[in-house]
């Protein structure tokens with residue numbers, strides 16, 4: 001745990017919104033929970049925000065009799081609604097089944113192609129080095145696999161023309177934000193967009209139920225905890241890497 005990082009609240013005062021941001025996550029509700037306030041803030045400030053979802057969310061239910069295809073369709077609709085709440089410009093669905101995504105050459109090739117096409121100034125992704133949260137939670141395998149695949153796709157694959165030739169001109173992603181990290185060093189102030197984040201999370205009714213006041217309270221409490229470390233009212237925490 002990088003305790004020193006907690007003593008640098010200046011990290012909360014992040015730079016200007018990127019021209020284009022690409023968030024790459026495993027499940028349909030992951031980006032909203034992980035960085036929804038940041039995406040909403042950047043979108044309001046003029047960023048072109050893209051979200052890539054690697055898995056289709058087909059196993060996001062404890063009900064053994066649920067129709068998985070119906071669940072996938074519902075989750076797409078929920079995600080489109082959440083994207084509207086945040087100001088997401090486009091979703092990119094890769095269509096892997098939950099639990100079946102790996103840091104594979106297939107996934108890396110598709111991510112490299114997307115990165116080379118969009119040429120984002122910032123990529124956001126889960127920190128794959130976070131395995132345990134506290135004493136009672138193991139980070140989902142899909143989150144870890146997608147996190148590794150993103151790291152491997154942009155450092156160095158997308159930047160080197162010899163990797164996956166035929167998927168576009170090589171491109172070096174300059175900045176990477178890793179969420180769900182145990183080593184945060186950067187806090188984005190989401191005070192102005194906390195309600196948009198709560199609204200986006202509430203769109204995922206198949207995951208959070210009909211929502212209600214408790215959900216908004218939970219979202220605000222989590223952002224408040226990050227805000228305390230970042231020195232602002234509401235924040236999202238990241239490990240930030242400058243790759244250029």
Ligand SMILES: [Zn+2]
Pocket residue numbers: 026027029030140143
């Ligand atoms: Zn997830």
